[in-house]
Amino acid sequence: MTLIERTFRERIVLVGVVIAPATLEEVEMSLDELALLVDTAGADVVARVVQRRDAPDAATYVGKGKAQELHEISEAVDSDTVVFDDELSPAQQRNLEKILGRTAIDRTAVILDIFAQNARTQEGKDQVELAMIRYRLPRLRGRGTALSRQGGGVGTRMGGGETKLEVDRRRLLRRMQRLEQNLKELSATRRTQRKARARGRLQTVSLVGYTNAGKSTLLNRLTDAGVLVEDRLFATLDPRTRRLQLPGGEAVLLSDTVGFIQKLPHGLVEAFKSTLEVVAESDLLVHMVDSAAPDPEAQIAAVHAVLGEIGAREVPELLAFNKVDVAPDAKRMSEAHPGSVVLSAVTGEGIDRLLATIGDRLRALADVVELIVPFERGDVVAALHREGEVLTEQHEEGATRLRARLNADGSARFRDFVVSTTPQ
Numbered sequence: 098m099t100l101i102e103r104t105f106r107e108r109i110v111l112v113g114v115v116i117a118p119a120t121l122e123e124v125e126m127s128l129d130e131l132a133l134l135v136d137t138a139g140a141d142v143v144a145r146v147v148q149r150r151d152a153p154d155a156a157t158y159v160g161k162g163k164a165q166e167l168h169e170i171s172e173a174v175d176s177d178t179v180v181f182d183d184e185l186s187p188a189q190q191r192n193l194e195k196i197l198g199r200t201a202i203d204r205t206a207v208i209l210d211i212f213a214q215n216a217r218t219q220e221g222k223d224q225v226e227l228a229m230i231r232y233r234l235p236r237l238r239g240r241g242t243a244l245s246r247q248g249g250g251v252g253t254r255m256g257g258g259e260t261k262l263e264v265d266r267r268r269l270l271r272r273m274q275r276l277e278q279n280l281k282e283l284s285a286t287r288r289t290q291r292k293a294r295a296r297g298r299l300q301t302v303s304l305v306g307y308t309n310a311g312k313s314t315l316l317n318r319l320t321d322a323g324v325l326v327e328d329r330l331f332a333t334l335d336p337r338t339r340r341l342q343l344p345g346g347e348a349v350l351l352s353d354t355v356g357f358i359q360k361l362p363h364g365l366v367e368a369f370k371s372t373l374e375v376v377a378e379s380d381l382l383v384h385m386v387d388s389a390a391p392d393p394e395a396q397i398a399a400v401h402a403v404l405g406e407i408g409a410r411e412v413p414e415l416l417a418f419n420k421v422d423v424a425p426d427a428k429r430m431s432e433a434h435p436g437s438v439v440l441s442a443v444t445g446e447g448i449d450r451l452l453a454t455i456g457d458r459l460r461a462l463a464d465v466v467e468l469i470v471p472f473e474r475g476d477v478v479a480a481l482h483r484e485g486e487v488l489t490e491q492h493e494e495g496a497t498r499l500r501a502r503l504n505a506d507g508s509a510r511f512r513d514f515v516v517s518t519t520p521q
Contacts, residue, residue, distance in 0.1 A: 107140035107177040114159060114183060115149045124182070125392055127359065131182050131204055137331065138210045145176040157196065158189045164196045171197055180207060184360075187236040205232060205362040211331050212365065216496055220283050220372070227276040228368040230269055237266055280368070300459050301350045301505065303376045304340070305404065306385035307395065307396040308356030311419040313337075315385065315442040316353040319452075331356060336372050336490070343450070343456040345486065352379070359399040377409040380504075381458055383451075384416050388424035415458055417451060460486060463502040465519040468511060470497045477514060484510075501516060 111131055113124040124147060132142045146167060154160045159167070160179065171179060178200040185193070185203045193201035208233060212225045304312040308331050320339035341351040352375050366373070376382065384400060386393050397416070404410045416437035421427040422444045431437045438454050440447030465488065470477045478497055481487055486502040508515065 108143045108175060109135050109140045109178045110146040110174065110176045111135070111142055112159065112166065112167065112179060112181045113145070114153065114181075115147065116152065121147070121149075123197055126395075129391070130359065131180065131207070134204070134207045134211065138207055139212070143176055146168055146170060147381055151293050153183070156189065157192050158183070158185055161196070164193055166245060168197050171199060178202060179516060180204070182360075190236060192479065198482075203246075204360055205364075208331075208358070208365065212505075213254075215331055220280070223276050223283075224368040224372065225365075227273060227280065228362065228364040229362045230273045230276070231368075232362070234266070234273075237269075269303060280342070281295045284374070294490050299340070299348055299350050300380040301375070302381045302383060302455060303352045303354055303379040304383050304385060304433070305354055305357060305376060305400060305409075307387055307400055308358050310351050310356065310384050310387040310390075310396075311442040312356065312384040315383075315419070315440075316351065318442055318445065318448065320351060331358075336375060338375070343459075344352075344452050345456045345460075347456065347459070347486065349380075349455075349459065357400045357403045359395070361399075361403055363406075366403060370407060373407045373409075376404070376405055377412065379409075379412055380462060381455065382409065382412050382414045383455065384414050385442075386416060386418045386430075387420060388418045388430060389420045390428035393430060413458060413462065421446060449474075451468065460502050463504050464508055466501055466503050466508055466511070466515050467517040467519075468499045468501065468514040469493075469516055470499065472496060474514075477511065481511065 111128050112132075113128045115121050115124045126145070128145055133144070135142055148159055149164055150160070150424075157164045167179060170176075173350040176199065179193070181201065181203045183203065184205050185201065189202055190203075209225065213229065216222045216225045231232055254264070259310065304316060306312055316337060319341055336352055336354055338350055338352040341349050343349060354376055355369060356374065369484070376510050382404075384397070386397060390396055399409065404412075416431075416434050418427045418431045418434075418437060418439045419442055420422075421439045427439045431439045438447060438451050440451050442448075463485070466485075470481075472495060478490075478499070481499060481501050482501075484507050488500040488502065489498075491498045503511065508518065
């Protein structure tokens with residue numbers, strides 16, 4: 098997938114619509130975030146328009162009169178593209194472009210464009226291209242040769258702008274099938290890797306959170322992973338897993354994942370499911386929260402929505418309010434969420450507390466098991482010390498009696514020596 102190099106920055110008009118139960122304040126905040134997305138994609142916002150409606154217009158989303166007004170505003174500011182904060186249907190998009198005389202896209206197209214710019218691995222590129230094809234297929238109908246233009250721009254980054262590839266529906270479908278097969282094979286490889294890690298009996302912790310919440314910065318601080326860190330949305334897409342030693346001596350696997358966002362396109366979630374499987378299969382999620390964001394609670398809700406979509410909502414979660422160095426309210430926000438922690442991934446403040454809490458949470462997930470191990474099975478005692486947390490160890494006649502915290506796999510492995518189990 099070749100990305101278009103542009104020597105100019107497009108001029109963008111943003112459009113938001115207030116439809117109950119949404120409020121004007123919520124729509125304005127969403128447009129602020131959309132402006133950041135547009136900037137990340139490499140364009141400039143030159144105007145923004147907000148409209149109140151009882152319901153979206155079926156033909157143009159905003160109504161014909163408002164669409165004509167948008168045309169006049171776009172002409173006045175010499176905009177290249179009009180970006181709508183809500184998803185447009187293919188028919189609405191075509192009708193708007195006829196009235197506006199310029200490209201009309203939605204938030205989904207902008208997010209896809211950013212993902213296309215930032216994908217580095219072949220898997221990431223395939224995932225983004227698959228999401229783009231799924232988004233564009235229903236938009237091919239009735240557009241004829243309009244898709245042969247080569248200009249590129251925000252939302253048109255798959256291949257050389259909108260090329261003949263996108264006109265030929267059959268070729269797109271064949272390409273989509275090939276990408277799906279590639280990702281299926283990569284997913285199988287990931288599952289094999291996870292099984293190998295499971296045999297090593299290391300618990301897994303995944304960093305999740307809103308985009309730009311500081312997950313990669315934390316991974317770098319804890320493991321020297323060398324992951325790209327930039328103060329912008331979706332700076333990193335490709336997952337990283339590193340080994341982390343906790344203060345109690347136990348080792349875990351720590352994974353960084355793609356950031357989430359409000360109105361994250363469903364097609365992207367579907368395309369990235371093989372990557373996000375690690376989240377659903379984790380023992381613990383460290384949910385990083387940007388304490389300096391305008392509305393951290395809304396970001397928490399958005400992350401929870403995506404976790405539900407990928408089947409990870411039931412995984413135990415530790416809320417970590419990041420950026421306490423620049424957000425004095427972080428501690429107050431943490432108090433509203435009992436059991437959470439505050440930290441700064443940049444300065445290191447609160448890191449020790451975070452690691453101790455991760456260890457406590459993981460130990461709380463394990464059962465306390467009492468075992469009797471014959472003296473001649475010193476290898477079993479050594480394995481217990483490696484794979485669990487030995488709480489007590491007493492030597493009796495001919496055997497050693499131990500109490501240890503073990504996860505389900507560990508309990509099963511040492512079941513021949515277990516005499517009692519106390520669930521946590």
